[in-house]
Amino acid sequence: MLSKFQNHISKNLSFLKGKKLLLAVSGGVDSMVLVHLLHQLQFDISVAHCNFNLRGDESNGDEGFVKSFCKKSGIGFFVINFETKEYADLHKLSIQVSARQLRYNWFNELLEKEGFDFLLTAHHLDDSIETFLINFTRGTGLDGLTGIPQQNDKIVRPLLIFTREEIENYAKENQIGWREDSSNASDKYLRNKLRHKVIPVLKELNPGFSGSFLQTLENLQQSESMVDDASRIVYRKVVEDIDNQKKINLSELMVLPNYQAYLYQWLKPFGFTAWNDIYDLVEAQSGKQVFSEHYRLLKDRNTLILTEKKEIDKEVYAVYEEAENSKIPLKISVCDKGDITFGNKDCIFADKDTLKFPLEFRKWEEGDYFYPYGITGKKKLSKYFKDEKFSLIEKENTWLLCSENQVVWVVGKRADRRFSVNEKTQTIIKIELK
Template sequence: MFVEGKGDAGSFNRELKSVHLAMLSEFQNHISQNLSFLKGKKLLIAVSGGIDSMVLLHLFRQSDFNISVAHCNFKLRGSESEGDEVFVESVCNRYHIKLFVNHFDTKKYADLYKLSIQVAARQLRYNWFNEILENEGFDYLLTAHHLDDSIETFLINFSRGTGLEGLTGIPQQNGKIIRPLLSFSREYIESYAQENVVQWREDSSNASDKYLRNKLRHNVIPILKELNSGFSDSFQQTLKNLQQAQSMVDDASRIVYRKVVEDVDYQKRINLTELLILPNYQAYLYQWLKPFGFTAWNDIYDLVHAQSGKQIFSDQYRLLKDRNELILAEKSEAESETFLVYQDNTNLNVPLKLKVCNKGDITLDQKDCIFVDKDTLKFPLVFRKWQEGDYFYPSGMLGKKKVSKYFKDEKFSLIDKENARLLCSENEVVWIVGKRADRRFSVNKTTQTIIKIQLK
């Protein structure tokens, strides 16, 4: 549906003239005070053809910025979707604005990845926006989210259950994504559009209560505004207070993190002795672990007191209780493959580098490399996962030792054991890679050729 600015009565237009001037002035002051870094930058505006994005485009046209437009056709509303594309193209042609258009089979994508239509459309558009930013050298992407969008997001998160961060509204900046209209209400935007005879397309799906966001928009938020005529201003102040509180939480979280968490070998190790001193340790666990996709918070809090070996998983990560630690690591398939290691390093699947060197090159106490006598090796060497029954002769010790006993003595976690790899010469362990060498292959006085084996 095509819509022009409404209301041509003289008195109405005279009343709105002040709205036009006020909003444009407020917008330009907002950019100058809070988003001044946009000046002189190459900007891409996401324009659907709806009132919000058309007003955003109009405001930037009035404010002398270097802008281009990106439009997504999600092929979800038949002729309406095609009409939106034609409309946006005509506006860009009229004002000589460069336009990028992409067509998506949104339903097919949603079915393929088992997503809702809304989530699929979001993934498709932002993936494409990021491609344009990178390929075309744009500095920032501008979207038309406004104050009422923040209200809706607040209520959605509140109704589903959330932490403090979920109540802080939509961020004004997220990396290269900027939302310049977040301080303006829907009513203010509509008044500006009508005063300036801004044309836009009405999305018929906005009238449906099929989605939660629309239900809140049509049925809940109007009641809140009826109960409090200054609701939008009050809500903005509440958001500001919540954002400041979140900032303090983030500061405290970083300070405590440095005392309690150690980053070791792509793992995060949470010291439970230090953690449990804190009366509100659960809040810190929530702050640290929520970026990794965990949702079973009660299970995570119980894990602190569970026996060693118990684990909790998110889609990509796992959290392991190991003695007096919680260990966070990426989930990985237990690799059982065996790779052959040739002296010329032709196998790219093995993270080892072999190099002939001199005695003067030998350095001690390096875990990432060993120096061995070439004549004691039988190529190709074998790079594999450890197995029950494996044993070796630890350097610096007498006798032999089972690899499993070595792991126990060194307090290897379940994750450490799964990640451990051996370098073998036939069936004899040369090196528990990155940990301990076998003395049978060490360099001695009679060694003719020394090989340095280093972990990449």
Template structure:
């Protein structure tokens, strides 16, 4: 197995050569064997162990075993403890998802803080088979049927070509000790049920099942690669990126054969799962949208807009009297001038400084807000009605800021000033306000 791994690394994972490698080690047979193998290959390795405090004394025993193992083998070790159940409760996720989120967040911190190059996990061929079957039984796209990837950014899995039987045989031949996780014996989890009941039947039906599976996965990965390449090429023709948003041109999209497949490729990385609802958006009324955990896909006239979820309209930012410039939440410059030296535009206004009370406030609009739009002869108008008349999309409304003096709106920033603060021939203090970006610094 050692020579097979050495050949695999030189042919497929040469990127690991002369790098500092962090190994995720639970204490189970897979991760312990990975440490032994890489130590024999004289790679620069470090151990990271998470105690999730889920199995009482057994979890503490795993930690003690790993600490002792690292000491005997003269390997630097990082250990952390998590209150996994509390995290799962607070974040309303399962214990499995909580443990995954916690460990990978910590692993990434270790990589950055200690200038380590890659994180190595001990996933092997049987893990990939089980992942394939889990995704298959739950329903998935092609990507879910391509098994566990050999590399995801800085996460590398060097044992993927090896079966569980190969790993167990190597451990016995080399008198390697490890810790057994009692939860692996339970069929409470779908992965364990597939491991104990389904995979053995598949292997009995075809003694060369693992070889056939590997070949099939290779074909599926090649097909997925072709799809991704096509999606990238078409993306440039159909999608425009604007100020943190992605605008998908619906007319151009629907000219594509199998346009739904392209939408799936573009949107699945953003956590969307309600595919029928997403496909229906192309025919929906403007203003309809579909949400994922962190993003929204909004129908806006002739485009679908993908953007991060709006955080709300309760943020208020203060501008003190002596401030000449602010970048939070947007870029504004304030300057007392002797005269109006240019025409007011959507991005530059001139107001009567004597009518303003500092500090000023920048905030999002709220229901009930009103102002007196400049140029409307002093008529009062609700901000919501102004937005509607301007035919602003939901996204545009949510990304528009107001500049206020106390409870009065001075400026719908980047759009229309308020008539109450305009200058005239008797104005002695003119304040020039310039809007120079619309993104948080």
């Protein structure tokens, strides 16, 4: 196994050589074998151990075992104790999710603080099989069937080509001690049920199951790479990235026979899970939305618009003639008639005597109206938005500049003629977006 591991590093993970490595070590057989292999090959390693305080004396025994091993072997050792159950109760999370959050937050802190180049974990082929089956039973896309990735940024998993049996045999042959986690014997968790009841049957049906599965993973990973390539090509034709928004052109998308697959590829990184709702959104009325935790997808006529979820700012800001407010993107200055220009929506010119300072800078509200420059009569903002074909997002992001609650400017869109410069104007105020 040592030579196979060395060849694997040289062929696929050569970037680890000469780097400062942090190993996540629980004390179980897989992590202890990982330490042994890297120590034998004289890599620059240190060990990080988490005590989650979930198994009483057993947890403390694991900590003592790993600490003692590192001391005897001359390996750097870091340890942390977590009150995992309290954290889970406080954040309303499962114990498993809480433990994962706690350990990876700490690992990332160690990487940065101690200058480690990579974090290595001891996930192996059987872990990848279990992950495949868990995702398969819950429903997933191609990405959920490609196993545990060999590398995620600074996290590297060099044992994924080895089975649990290979690892245990190596530990016994080299008299490597390890600790057994009693919770691994319980079928309380889905992963353990698959490990104890399903996977042994698969291996009984096909004695070469592990090797076949590894080949299947490689095939699926190549297929995923091909899908990603196609997704990027179509993305450039169908999606427009502008103003922190992604706009998906439905006319371009719907000519594709497998458009749902493209939507899945593009939107899965944003935490969406209600895929049927998203697919229905394509045919829905304008204004319909689907939400993930941090994002929303809006149907607007012939477009799907992806934006980050944000609270609407309902604050009313005072705008003074002299002092500037860093929260308000406006600049006010006095100018001459010769400085007046036309056709720039980011700038208006107003008669100072018609303005009552401080002006107000606020979001539009239902019932607001103005007298658009260039047309007769007044117009409700809601009607103006409809005529201009504003999306819901554009409406939400529209600011007004008001004088005593009269609209002076639909900011960046259109001025109100009541405040415009005329032949009687004595002082001209220039108001522009910064």
